[in-house]
Amino acid sequence: MSAPSPNKIPVHDMDATKKRIHPRFTDGFYQRIRLFSMYFLLALFLILPWIKYDGRQAIWFDVPSQHYYIFGMTLFPQDFFFVAAGFIIAAFMLFMVTVYAGRVWCGYACPQTIWTHLFQHVEKWVIGDRNKRIKFDKEPNSASKIAKKLLIYFIWFVMSVFTATTFVSYVAGTSLMYSSWQSIAGIPFPDWPTWVWVSMFIFTFATYANAAYMREFMCVYICPYGRFQSVMFDKDTLIVSYDYNRGEPRGPRKKGTNPEELGDCIDCTMCVQVCPTGIDIRDGLQVECIQCAACVDACNEVMDKVGYPRGLIRYTTERQLVENEQSRYLRPRLFAYLLLLSVLIGVVAYALFDRVPLQIDVRGDRNQLSSMNAEGQIVNSYIIKVTNKTQAAHEYVLSITAPEGFTLKTRFESIPLNAGESYDMPVSVAADPKFIEQNEVPVTFNVDSKDGTYHASRTNVFTSQTK
Ligand code: SF4
Ligand code: SF4
Known part of the structure; x- marks a missing residue:
C-alpha cells in the first residue's frame, strides 16, 4: 500500500478480506480510562434492574401491563413523547460529542466494543496472548484444541445467557426472571411465559453472534454511526492520528542505518498488533478505527523504550496535524448543538415536572x-x-x-x-x-x-x- 500524503489525512475504506483479528492487549493512560468506562457501564447495566424504589423494581419497562417505571415516575403508552424525546436528546448528545471528540462513544462506551473486549479476554485466558492465539488458529485439530474451543464456547454461551437474562429483566422484572421456577422431571426449570423464552433466545443469540463472530464487522458494515461519522467531523474534531511528518520514513534501527535518515517510527508494528479492528493507523483515518487509542498507548510505550518523545500516534486534529495551526475547540457548531440540547432538555424537563400523574x-x-x-x-x-x-x-x-x-x-x-x-x-x-x-x-x-x-x-x- 502506498504511503499516505503528508498534506492531508487520508480516509481509507475497509478491507473485507481480513482474517480473524487477535489483538495484543496493552496498558496505558487511555486503556485505563477505557477500562474504567467500560466496566463502570457494564456494572450499571447489571446492577440497575436490582435496585428497588418504593418496594418495586426502580427501572422496569413492564410491556405486558404497559406500565413503565423509572424510579418514582410511571409512564404509560400515552407518554411516548418522553421516550421519543429521550432518544432525540441522546442522539443530539452523541452528535455533539462526535463533533468535539470523534468516535469516543465507539471506543469507550459502545456495548459492541465492551462485549467484544470481554469475549476476547476469554480467548486470552484460555489460549494465551496474541501470538499463541494466532498459532492456535493455524494448528490442526487435536483433543486439546477441541477441548479449549469447547471451553471458550461454553463460557461465551454462559456470558450470553447472563446478558440476555439481565436485558430481559428490564422488561419482565427480576422477580420473574430469577424467582420463578418449576420442576420438570425433578429438574428445576425457569417458569417463564413464552414471550420471555423467545426474548431470551433472541438476545442470547444476538450477544453470542455479535461478540463472538461479528465483532468489528458490526462496526464497519452494520452500524450506521461509523458510516456517517465523517459527515460530523470537521478540521477541529479530535481523532487518533499518526504523525506522518515525524514518523516517516519509517524503518527499524538496524546496525549500519543512519538514524538521521529515518523518521521516529521504528516500524515495530506494535500499533497494528494492539488494534482491535486490525488496521494500521499509519495508513490514515479509516472507517474501522473506533478511536480506542490502544495504538496511542502502545506507541507511547515504544517511544519511551527507544528514547523518543511520546505522541507519534496521538489524539490530535486535522488542523493541528496537517495545517500546523492551533485547534479551535470553541466553535459555532458546538455552540449550536449546545443551544439546541439545552432547549430540548429544558422543554422535556418542564413537561416532566409539569406532568400531572x-x-x-x-x-x-x-x-x-x-x-x-x-x-x-x-x-x-x-x-x-x-x-x-x-x-x-x-x-x-x-x-x-x-x-x-x-x-x-x-x-x-x-x-x-x-x-x-x-x-x-x-x-x-x-x-x-x-x-x-x-x-x-x-x-x-x-x-x-x-x-x-x-x-x-x-x-x-x-x-x-x-x-
Ligand atoms: S508503534 Fe509507533 S513506532 Fe511502532 S510501528 Fe507503530 S507508529 Fe511505528
Ligand atoms: S487504529 Fe488505534 S484507535 Fe483506531 S481502532 Fe485501531 S487501535 Fe484503536
Missing part, C-alpha cells in the same frame, strides 16, 4: 347522541376513563363545569384506583331544555383526588340533537 379521557356514547329522560331532561351519555399514574392508591371524585341547569349523573360517588390502574366509567349529563341555548354546549369533566393533590380535566360537547 392523573389522566382523564372522555368519549361520547357512539350509539346515541342524546335522549330524553322521564323528567323531560335531555341526556347525553359518556364513557369517562380515569387513569391513576401515581405509584400509590387514590380515590377520585368526578364533577363537571357547565352552564347552569346541567347536572352530572354517576353511579358512584368516587372511584378508588390502585397505582397505575384505569377505570372506564359510564356517566351521563342531563339538562332541562329551557337551559339549553344552543345545539352544542361545551362541558368540562373534572377529576380530583380526594386529598386534593391531583386534578385533571377534559372538555367534550353536550348536544341537544337526536340522530
Whole structure:
C-alpha cells in the first residue's frame, strides 16, 4: 500500500478480506480510562434492574401491563413523547460529542466494543496472548484444541445467557426472571411465559453472534454511526492520528542505518498488533478505527523504550496535524448543538415536572347522541376513563363545569384506583331544555383526588340533537 500524503489525512475504506483479528492487549493512560468506562457501564447495566424504589423494581419497562417505571415516575403508552424525546436528546448528545471528540462513544462506551473486549479476554485466558492465539488458529485439530474451543464456547454461551437474562429483566422484572421456577422431571426449570423464552433466545443469540463472530464487522458494515461519522467531523474534531511528518520514513534501527535518515517510527508494528479492528493507523483515518487509542498507548510505550518523545500516534486534529495551526475547540457548531440540547432538555424537563400523574379521557356514547329522560331532561351519555399514574392508591371524585341547569349523573360517588390502574366509567349529563341555548354546549369533566393533590380535566360537547 502506498504511503499516505503528508498534506492531508487520508480516509481509507475497509478491507473485507481480513482474517480473524487477535489483538495484543496493552496498558496505558487511555486503556485505563477505557477500562474504567467500560466496566463502570457494564456494572450499571447489571446492577440497575436490582435496585428497588418504593418496594418495586426502580427501572422496569413492564410491556405486558404497559406500565413503565423509572424510579418514582410511571409512564404509560400515552407518554411516548418522553421516550421519543429521550432518544432525540441522546442522539443530539452523541452528535455533539462526535463533533468535539470523534468516535469516543465507539471506543469507550459502545456495548459492541465492551462485549467484544470481554469475549476476547476469554480467548486470552484460555489460549494465551496474541501470538499463541494466532498459532492456535493455524494448528490442526487435536483433543486439546477441541477441548479449549469447547471451553471458550461454553463460557461465551454462559456470558450470553447472563446478558440476555439481565436485558430481559428490564422488561419482565427480576422477580420473574430469577424467582420463578418449576420442576420438570425433578429438574428445576425457569417458569417463564413464552414471550420471555423467545426474548431470551433472541438476545442470547444476538450477544453470542455479535461478540463472538461479528465483532468489528458490526462496526464497519452494520452500524450506521461509523458510516456517517465523517459527515460530523470537521478540521477541529479530535481523532487518533499518526504523525506522518515525524514518523516517516519509517524503518527499524538496524546496525549500519543512519538514524538521521529515518523518521521516529521504528516500524515495530506494535500499533497494528494492539488494534482491535486490525488496521494500521499509519495508513490514515479509516472507517474501522473506533478511536480506542490502544495504538496511542502502545506507541507511547515504544517511544519511551527507544528514547523518543511520546505522541507519534496521538489524539490530535486535522488542523493541528496537517495545517500546523492551533485547534479551535470553541466553535459555532458546538455552540449550536449546545443551544439546541439545552432547549430540548429544558422543554422535556418542564413537561416532566409539569406532568400531572392523573389522566382523564372522555368519549361520547357512539350509539346515541342524546335522549330524553322521564323528567323531560335531555341526556347525553359518556364513557369517562380515569387513569391513576401515581405509584400509590387514590380515590377520585368526578364533577363537571357547565352552564347552569346541567347536572352530572354517576353511579358512584368516587372511584378508588390502585397505582397505575384505569377505570372506564359510564356517566351521563342531563339538562332541562329551557337551559339549553344552543345545539352544542361545551362541558368540562373534572377529576380530583380526594386529598386534593391531583386534578385533571377534559372538555367534550353536550348536544341537544337526536340522530
Ligand atoms: S508503534 Fe509507533 S513506532 Fe511502532 S510501528 Fe507503530 S507508529 Fe511505528
Ligand atoms: S487504529 Fe488505534 S484507535 Fe483506531 S481502532 Fe485501531 S487501535 Fe484503536
